[in-house]
Amino acid sequence: MAKTYTRRESEVRTVTVDAKGVYYRDLNSRVRELIDGGYTEIVLDGVNGQRYIGDGLTDSVNIIINGVPGNDLGAFMDGPTITVNDNAQDCVGNTMNSGKIVVRGHAGDVIGYGMRGGKIFIRDDVGYRVGIHMKSFKEQVPIIVAGGKAGDFFGEYMAGGVIVLLGFGEDERPVVGDYLGTGMHGGAIYMRGEPEQHLLGKEVSVSPLDSEDRKLLEVVLPEFFKDTLTDGAGVDISDFIKLRPFSHRPYGSKYVY
Numbered sequence: 219m220a221k222t223y224t225r226r227e228s229e230v231r232t233v234t235v236d237a238k239g240v241y242y243r244d245l246n247s248r249v250r251e252l253i254d255g256g257y258t259e260i261v262l263d264g265v266n267g268q269r270y271i272g273d274g275l276t277d278s279v280n281i282i283i284n285g286v287p288g289n290d291l292g293a294f295m296d297g298p299t300i301t302v303n304d305n306a307q308d309c310v311g312n313t314m315n316s317g318k319i320v321v322r323g324h325a326g327d328v329i330g331y332g333m334r335g336g337k338i339f340i341r342d343d344v345g346y347r348v349g350i351h352m353k354s355f356k357e358q359v360p361i362i363v364a365g366g367k368a369g370d371f372f373g374e375y376m377a378g379g380v381i382v383l384l385g386f387g388e389d390e391r392p393v394v395g396d397y398l399g400t401g402m403h404g405g406a407i408y409m410r411g412e413p414e415q416h417l418l419g420k421e422v423s424v425s426p427l428d429s430e431d432r433k434l435l436e437v438v439l440p441e442f443f444k445d446t447l448t449d450g451a452g453v454d455i456s457d458f459i460k461l462r463p464f465s466h467r468p469y470g471s472k473y474v475y
Contacts, residue, residue, distance in 0.1 A: 231257045238264030242288065246270055253279055267307070272300050272319075289326075292319045295336070301445075308345070311338045314360070320445045324366070333360040333379065341446035342366040343387065346395070347374055352405060354378030363442045370395035373461070374419075377404040382438060384453065385410050398422065399461050407461040408435060410453070422461045431460055 233252055237245050245268050252260055258279050262271070265285030272281055272292040283302045292300050293312035305323035313332040320339045327345035330338050335358035343366035350371065352360055360379040366387050372394050373381050385393035392414070399407060400419030408431070412424060427435075435455050443450035 230259055232259040233257045234261040236264055237262045242268040253277055272298055322446055330362045335360050337361045339442050339445050340364045345369045347371045349376055349381045350374045352376050352379035365448055367391055368394045371397045373399045373402055373407045375401040379405045382408045402463045408458050410457050412459050421463050423464055425460050427460055
């Protein structure tokens with residue numbers, strides 16, 4: 219029977235694990251053993267592509283990763299904080315429920331797929347289909363912030379939550395790719411600078427920020443800058459626009475009743 223790992227009420231206990239060359243199943247089993255043993259901060263050195271780190275954990279433990287974790291980092295996670303001092307691969311925070319993932323580098327595709335709560339902060343660029351099928355429930359509002367640029371289908375089929383794209387980077391690429399917000403029917407996307415009209419999905423519209431939007435960004439952005447060790451000087455909230463869906467049922471007319 220699978221164990222449920224919950225944090226013990228105790229002082230912080232830290233342990234370092236040498237993950238170099240360790241098979242991903244063995245590494246993840248070791249992490250769970252350490253949590254079960256009462257450790258509240260686990261440092262993983264030498265990580266190189268091991269998948270599923272932090273998956274399914276329901277604890278408030280801190281996991282610090284030195285290296286590049288593999289796919290599905292923090293999938294189904296419900297509580298921990300994971301900090302990656304490098305890049306991350308695809309599917310970070312897949313169906314994540316709560317907690318926080320901080321990547322101090324780039325990340326791949328499908329970040330926050332079906333994410334239902336918690337926060338994902340990516341310091342640099344992200345790939346395709348970030349925030350696809352994100353959703354909110356009552357007071358649970360998932361948040362993704364990316365400091366760099368993004369690929370196609372950003373916010374695709376979004377049903378709730380918040381995505382923020384800062385667009386840092388010296389290259390000449392557009393801040394975001396094609397099909398921005400395609401199929402979006404809930405939530406909000408905040409971007410620094412207005413995207414070209416041809417990049418937008420047909421389901422979204424662009425609007426200026428209102429007072430509630432500003433309040434949200436005034437809370438989220440300083441937290442992002444602090445966690446990702448990013449200099450936020452020069453970022454003006456007035457430079458952001460908001461993308462929101464025209465309808466909560468964009469494909470309703472295609473169903474036959």
